[in-house]
Amino acid sequence: xxxxxxxxxxxxxxxxxxxxxxxxxxxxxxxxxxxxxxxxxxxxxxxxxxxxxxxxxxxxxxxxxxxxxxxxxxxxxxxxxxxxxxxxxxxxxxxxxxxxxxxxxxxxxxxxxxx
Numbered sequence: 001x002x003x004x005x006x007x008x009x010x011x012x013x014x015x016x017x018x019x020x021x022x023x024x025x026x027x028x029x030x031x032x033x034x035x036x037x038x039x040x041x042x043x044x045x046x047x048x049x050x051x052x053x054x055x056x057x058x059x060x061x062x063x064x065x066x067x068x069x070x071x072x073x074x075x076x077x078x079x080x081x082x083x084x085x086x087x088x089x090x091x092x093x094x095x096x097x098x099x100x101x102x103x104x105x106x107x108x109x110x111x112x113x114x115x
Contacts, residue, residue, distance in 0.1 A: 002107035009101050014094065015086040019105055022112060023085055032093060034075035035113060040097045042112040045078070
């Protein structure tokens with residue numbers, strides 16, 4: 001379970017170090033997504049699949065369901081964790097969440113938020 005509150009910096013190349021207390025719960029890659037509240041979210045591959053399946057099972061007959069699926073899948077990507085335990089945050093994702101240098105990392109149980 002992801003818990004805690006951490007402050008880290010994005011380096012000039014756009015890389016963010018994953019806090020050591022959270023790393024043990026993560027494999028070689030994570031899914032980076034746009035969050036609903038203006039942050040970015042990190043999920044393990046398995047947790048992202050579980051999360052996404054909740055929405056995939058909903059009917060496409062409702063506009064709201066289609067809109068949320070677009071928001072989720074168009075704004076998510078798998079990012080690799082490098083040998084220094086960092087992820088690369090693409091410029092467009094940093095812009096989505098108004099991230100600059102300082103980032104607050106919050107454990108939210110099943111996922112991580114980046115503010």
